Amino acid sequence: MTRLEIIVLVVALVLAVAWLLSYTAARLDRLHGKVEGALSALDASLVRRAEATLELANAGLLDPASSLILADAAAASLEHTNARGGEDLLDGQTFAGREPVESDLTHALALALTPEVVAVLGREAGDGPLQRVSDAGVRVQMARRFHNDAVTDAVRVRRKPIVRAFRLAGHARMPATVEFDDELPAALRR
Amino acid sequence: MRIGIVCPYSFDVPGGVQFHVRDLAEHFLAQGHHVEVLTPADEDTPLPAYVTSSGRAMPVRYNGSVARLTFGPVTAAKVSRWLERGRFDVLHLHEPVTPSVSVLALWACDDVPIVATFHTSNLRSRAMQAAYPLLRPSLEKISGRIAVSEDARRTVTTHLGGDAVVIPNGVNTANFAAAQADSRFTGTSDRPTLAFLGRIDEPRKGLPVLAAAMPTVLAARPGTRLLVAGPGDQRSAHARMAPEVAAATEFLGAVSDAEKAALLASADLYVAPHTGGESFGIVLVEAMAAGAPVLASNLAAFVRVLDGGRAGATFVNEDVGDLARQVGALLDDPARRADLTEAGRSRAAVFDWSVVARDVMAVYETVAHAGVPESERFLRRRGERGR
Numbered sequence: 001m002t003r004l005e006i007i008v009l010v011v012a013l014v015l016a017v018a019w020l021l022s023y024t025a026a027r028l029d030r031l032h033g034k035v036e037g038a039l040s041a042l043d044a045s046l047v048r049r050a051e052a053t054l055e056l057a058n059a060g061l062l063d064p065a066s067s068l069i070l071a072d073a074a075a076a077s078l079e080h081t082n083a084r085g086g087e088d089l090l091d092g093q094t095f096a097g098r099e100p101v102e103s104d105l106t107h108a109l110a111l112a113l114t115p116e117v118v119a120v121l122g123r124e125a126g127d128g129p130l131q132r133v134s135d136a137g138v139r140v141q142m143a144r145r146f147h148n149d150a151v152t153d154a155v156r157v158r159r160k161p162i163v164r165a166f167r168l169a170g171h172a173r174m175p176a177t178v179e180f181d182d183e184l185p186a187a188l189r190r
Numbered sequence: 191m192r193i194g195i196v197c198p199y200s201f202d203v204p205g206g207v208q209f210h211v212r213d214l215a216e217h218f219l220a221q222g223h224h225v226e227v228l229t230p231a232d233e234d235t236p237l238p239a240y241v242t243s244s245g246r247a248m249p250v251r252y253n254g255s256v257a258r259l260t261f262g263p264v265t266a267a268k269v270s271r272w273l274e275r276g277r278f279d280v281l282h283l284h285e286p287v288t289p290s291v292s293v294l295a296l297w298a299c300d301d302v303p304i305v306a307t308f309h310t311s312n313l314r315s316r317a318m319q320a321a322y323p324l325l326r327p328s329l330e331k332i333s334g335r336i337a338v339s340e341d342a343r344r345t346v347t348t349h350l351g352g353d354a355v356v357i358p359n360g361v362n363t364a365n366f367a368a369a370q371a372d373s374r375f376t377g378t379s380d381r382p383t384l385a386f387l388g389r390i391d392e393p394r395k396g397l398p399v400l401a402a403a404m405p406t407v408l409a410a411r412p413g414t415r416l417l418v419a420g421p422g423d424q425r426s427a428h429a430r431m432a433p434e435v436a437a438a439t440e441f442l443g444a445v446s447d448a449e450k451a452a453l454l455a456s457a458d459l460y461v462a463p464h465t466g467g468e469s470f471g472i473v474l475v476e477a478m479a480a481g482a483p484v485l486a487s488n489l490a491a492f493v494r495v496l497d498g499g500r501a502g503a504t505f506v507n508e509d510v511g512d513l514a515r516q517v518g519a520l521l522d523d524p525a526r527r528a529d530l531t532e533a534g535r536s537r538a539a540v541f542d543w544s545v546v547a548r549d550v551m552a553v554y555e556t557v558a559h560a561g562v563p564e565s566e567r568f569l570r571r572r573g574e575r576g577r
Binding site for chain 1: 327330331333334335351352353354355548549552553555556557559560
């Protein structure tokens with residue numbers, strides 16, 4: 001092999017590695033961005049569910065005890081959202097331990113919206129506030145699933161040896177799936 | 191909302207995915223959304239205004255059967271142009287791993303949130319596995335995955351990892367609910383009618399199982415009529431049946447949608463003896479909507495559509511004795527059939543397009559909110575400048 005050939009070979013190799021690195025970095029960046037977007041959608045769907053619950057609690061359709069339980073759980077959820085506020089604690093990549101609060105709201109809804117209550121509400125008030133709670137609940141399920149899919153994709157790429165060896169993820173935190181109970185009350189399930 | 195839908199299978203031929211895409215598009219159009227569909231179709235096929243053809247589909251042997259697909263550089267360029275012109279808020283791909291326009295659109299699209307619907311329950315294919323490293327990065331672009339059934343969802347989970355939300359196929363239940371009984375198909379107490387729908391020479395649709403159960407049914411009720419609606423070779427189907435069964439069977443051939451609805455609205459019992467390969471069971475929903483009491487094999491997909499057996503009776507799959515017993519019991523019990531009709535009608539409402547489309551729209555809104563990450567737009571801008 002002549003010197004020129006060796007140089008050409010080395011340059012080609014360096015270019016190939018550079019391309020692979022930049023391609024992988026761009027891919028990873030896209031995946032982080034996707035997680036961020038999905039988390040923001042999940043956040044929005046949770047706010048929407050809490051607001052719909054609050055609206056139902058204040059509509060005077062339920063007995064006062066159920067209303068209070070719902071209002072309390074919904075307010076706790078909204079408080080946590082607001083607490084997060086401006087300081088983006090997490091680089092948009094994690095959920096800040098809000099899981100128990102959201103599970104609580106799910107359980108409060110299941111307790112308050114028994115089949116009997118739903119049957120009565122359905123008759124008296126049409127589908128308005130109840131329908132909104134149910135729609136919001138479905139969206140929470142979707143948003144959480146899509147978020148966790150995005151996390152799974154991102155984590156898989158981050159575990160690649162090339163990503164770890166060259167620290168392509170920089171300081172971005174490893175994204176984590178969000179796990180809480182988001183089952184709809186049985187009476188609202190289809 | 192500006193919605194772009196991509197259907198990988200040719201609109202020239204009827205099929206579950208094509209009907210799904212058409213009904214979904216028309217539902218959103220009626221709601222005032224802007225919808226465009228991209229699909230293969232022959233040049234002389236009359237297409238609705240919202241459909242763009244990606245070119246003529248070629249029959250290709252892929253994954254064990256012949257599919258009509260479009261591909262190649264010309265098609266890829268057409269797909270890119272359609273995406274550019276459409277300026278969609280969300281792109282909805284059907285069967286994104288089928289080598290046709292869906293995968294081309296997945297490849298080409300990088301500035302619109304993508305929703306993908308998986309219809310089949312057997313995703314595993316040689317090509318899929320061989321080309322997995324190639325496909326993986328583009329599959330990562332999908333922001334929202336939909337599976338049409340639990341079985342389809344399980345397939346997605348196993349082969350692609352991650353999860354999918356289940357949104358069933360939609361049915362225009364009103365068309366079936368409005369169907370009037372037709373005296374040709376209506377049974378009497380001496381001559382009850384059983385309805386069967388499906389290709390008669392496709393064993394998976396289960397006609398042989400039903401034919402084998404018929405002698406027992408006829409022994410108890412000699413007047414029973416079996417009405418078979420569906421394309422296929424009638425003469426050989428006739429020849430395969432026992433003589434008394436052949437005499438009790440009437441072949442209707444391929445029927446129109448209206449005739450199908452009338453048949454279901456009239457029959458004393460609709461029997462679905464499918465032996466496998468069903469990932470959803472849209473025909474059960476149609477039967478329930480039309481008011482036919484349903485007796486179906488206990489395939490997992492069917493049991494789910496029938497709400498765990500509450501909205502219809504089931505028998506052990508391929509068990510001729512159990513099928514005969516259940517048919518007999520149901521024919522003897524008009525009250526139970528009336529209960530099943532009622533339960534079926536309310537169950538069918540869950541699969542109505544109004545409900546299904548609302549869930550699909552919720553997916554669109556969720557991924558549109560999540561949007562395309564800033565970094566992606568940046569990369570794209572950089573790419574455009576570089577070009």
